[in-house]
Amino acid sequence: MRLSSLAFLAFLAACSPAAEPGAENRQEAAAGERQVAPILDRADAKDPQSYARPLEARVTHVALDLKADFAAKRIAGTATLDVQAKPDAKAIVLDSKGLEVRSVTDEGGRPLRFALGKADPNLGAPLTVELDGARRIRVAYVSAPDAEALQWLTPEQTAGKKHPFLFSQGQAILNRSWIPTQDSPGIRQTWEARIVVPGPLRAVMSGERLTPEGEPAEGGGRAFRFRMDKPVAPYLIALAAGDIAFQPLGPRTGVYAEPATIRAAAAELVDTEKMVAAAERLYGPYRWGRYDMIVLPPAFPYGGMENPTLTFLTPTFLAGDRSLVGLVAHELAHSWSGNLVTNAVWPDSWLNEGFTSYFENRIMEALYGPGRASQEAALSFADMEAAFTEIGATAPGTRLHNPDETTEGGASGIVYDKGALFLRTLERIAGRERFDAWLRAYFDRHAFQPMTSALFLADLRSNLIRGDKALESKLQLDDWVYKPGLPANAVRPDPKAFAAVDAVLDNVRGGAPAPAALWSGWTTAERLRFLNGLPRQLPQPRLAELDRALGLTGGRNAETLFAWLQLALANRYQPAIPAAERFLMSMGRRKFVAPLFETLAKQGEWGRPVAARIYAKARPTYHSVTTGTVDKTLKSGG
Ligand code: BES
């Protein structure tokens, strides 16, 4: 296995454009300086969600020259792709979705024949280009107005209300709707871009920002240039454009946001520089230069997205008290698990999300102490148990390596919570010192390379277990990675983490009044434990009493408000409806939006019409990721 892929690499290196003496090079960085990452030649690394055949011909570098047209909701321009191919390769296959391809040429402008294959609703269409000897090809194209990766916001959907806003979301397989390349996490590519936006706007991307203030460009626009000289999975190429301010936080950290949001964002994120330092102490150098973040308008469908050098964040984490910055620790941790060592295929997304959730918790422990970390770990354990209850304790969906996981790319809670618990269990059994040494070296050994479950297990066996039979049998590795359910050796959460709240919950279940005085001193994690620990069925007077005593319907913390609304709506608590409507109209984060509509839709005559009424108004403001899920929920009757 290993040998044949190495041999192929050597062959690829020998036929790279850099090896041709005197090869013309009009692009910014010489191809020879760029790293080329390996493609794994093994069955478990074959990506069922990409049309690419990278072992025949692959993209190594993408150069974008694009213009964003806000009126037409289209991105138009060229993508110039560096190709490495076997000498006898006739064609290269790219991924595309909804793209209008105008022409394909070699770098000298000679037309190349191309064909768009039959489109699949999920995967899009293969774009096959006849190489005819070319090793650099230029695709001229326009994206569709409904490109899934892009959300074009009207001024009304922004905080400033004056300028439009655009952002992209690549994971898992959405980038093919605005970039014609091989859209597979196992095919790493370096990239550069020039992006033209209307004059007053600023564009930022997930790579080195070469022209922070932009340059004058054609038609009164402004051009911004970017470069990523490390090979990254193409889902990590990301763009945002709008009225965007910047506030430095530390020597290599800072935050972008709309001017109206920048102060609150910077205040919430004051600990970011310390987080980067803590992460480095744990698992080695941060290899991406700067770590900046952008707080997007509320339509952003995720909590966060780990775009390299520029994490994308929802504004719903702005709680005012830094209680939700676990999100930042999480996206930062992806700079190692996910961006440095990357799942080769989405059925192994636990290698990204499970490792990251574990690492997130270690960063939280380093910054805020073991108390907060153990509470957050206990919440994760409870979420996992809830997922087991919902989908069945031994359902196929409870596996870490999940061959069915081909559309969401890691969106199910299992890969996060069970994945993190697996690593916590390894840490506990092997010992923290030994485990940390292994994990740090794992990131070094596999930096800028794709990973699979089997390769991870092989690495663990050669470098941590090293023939220790007793240790091997204690770990139950194959059960954890390949089997559904929860292995018997799983570390339980620290019972002390929520001992105080759990005692109060016992009393409340027995009829004690709402704990108003205690509540005001509780952490967000404790409040979530309390709300999620309440009986799922409560009579109206009890809901009203809790609401009044704890100020739940008027809550400003998105996580606790969500937990309360879930409980209140499931019990048809009428006073929660205006708050739910306000919340659903104020942001488009799928994790909050989809379950609330589902809960309403399950409440028959009481909830269904409310769901339909609110969704009719809110749907045009949501991202395709969010409408994709809610459309299904409401169609299926909750
Ligand atoms: N990479 C994910 C977001 C993602 C997952 C996008 C699957 C597309 C498909 C990101 O790192 C993430 O996990 N975000 C979480 C927050 C986290 C604290 C669990 C989210 O968005 O809620």
Ligand code: ZN
């Ligand atoms: Zn993540």
